[in-house]
Amino acid sequence: MTARLVLDVGGTKMAAAVVAEDHSIVDRAVLRTPVAADAETLYDAAVFVLHAALAVAAVPVDALGVGCGGPMRWPSGEVSPLNIPGWRDFPLRDRLAEEFGLPTRLSNDAVCLTVGEYVLGNSRSVGNCMGMLVSTGVGAGLIIDGRLVMGASGNAGHIGHVVVEPDGPECRCGGRGCLEAVARGPALVQWAVAQGWRPPADGEADAVRLAESARAGDAVATAAFRRCGEAVGTALAGAVALLDLRTVALGGGVSRAADLLMPAVYDAFERHAGLEFVRRCRVVLASPDAGLVGAAALFDDPWWPAVTDLLEQRSTGADHGVRTPLL
Numbered sequence: 001m002t003a004r005l006v007l008d009v010g011g012t013k014m015a016a017a018v019v020a021e022d023h024s025i026v027d028r029a030v031l032r033t034p035v036a037a038d039a040e041t042l043y044d045a046a047v048f049v050l051h052a053a054l055a056v057a058a059v060p061v062d063a064l065g066v067g068c069g070g071p072m073r074w075p076s077g078e079v080s081p082l083n084i085p086g087w088r089d090f091p092l093r094d095r096l097a098e099e100f101g102l103p104t105r106l107s108n109d110a111v112c113l114t115v116g117e118y119v120l121g122n123s124r125s126v127g128n129c130m131g132m133l134v135s136t137g138v139g140a141g142l143i144i145d146g147r148l149v150m151g152a153s154g155n156a157g158h159i160g161h162v163v164v165e166p167d168g169p170e171c172r173c174g175g176r177g178c179l180e181a182v183a184r185g186p187a188l189v190q191w192a193v194a195q196g197w198r199p200p201a202d203g204e205a206d207a208v209r210l211a212e213s214a215r216a217g218d219a220v221a222t223a224a225f226r227r228c229g230e231a232v233g234t235a236l237a238g239a240v241a242l243l244d245l246r247t248v249a250l251g252g253g254v255s256r257a258a259d260l261l262m263p264a265v266y267d268a269f270e271r272h273a274g275l276e277f278v279r280r281c282r283v284v285l286a287s288p289d290a291g292l293v294g295a296a297a298l299f300d301d302p303w304w305p306a307v308t309d310l311l312e313q314r315s316t317g318a319d320h321g322v323r324t325p326l327l
């Protein structure tokens, strides 16, 4: 059996796995992301978790697929995840390719989630779908008319930086009122604390404890999840109207608080989705392993050929033509 090694880098955890040809997970390892660490410490953590997954799986691997939070240079794979300040233009793809001696491909973590959902069959019946991560950050990947959409710089799908509250909180991207600034896990906690919520038993103020409070009936904690879900549902309605999607799959931390978030997601989506084709879109929870499976699938034909197009465009200058200013 030939399998693939994969890494999923998030703002909360780094997950590595060995994924078999049938998309099953042979073995996996998980490490808390040392999110405040410098570039080399972060890199060492990534290498460590990959070796841990390889060691327990004990099967040969022929490639390394990586999903990482955006933005990034793609396909070259220098990453600058907003959630991980220690990495700015960090050459993660090249470093890992050299370290492991494997063909290595890197894409956005939400793109991997989207591909994984498709590959696992959850979105297979439709060639127009979006996978969305709502976690420490908020991102999305897009499959339109059966093709993975990467955009002009490989960063298509940054739904976290679509504005949902024009006068809302400042976003780490430099904008204001972005979905991510409202709906990322730490933003929920910050909002709840500002409204007077305190974690039970003097614990750490985090999303897990906020969820516990909400489930115990705390009004502020409940409102925090509702606010997050409403923002997600609002952004979804806009994205579905723009792109005529048939399925949206939500993954990441959202899945652990689906009971608290999804009713508000559906309410806001219903309220903002007016057109019949928008209302027809199914909003579902993604498979927990979709991101890992999708990172392995980056080596399968339909999920990378757009690179060839992009590189050809660049080499012929077609993508860098002179633009006539509108004003």
Ligand SMILES: [Zn+2]
Binding pocket: 160, 161, 171, 172, 173, 174, 175, 176, 178, 180, 181
């Ligand atoms: Zn933003």
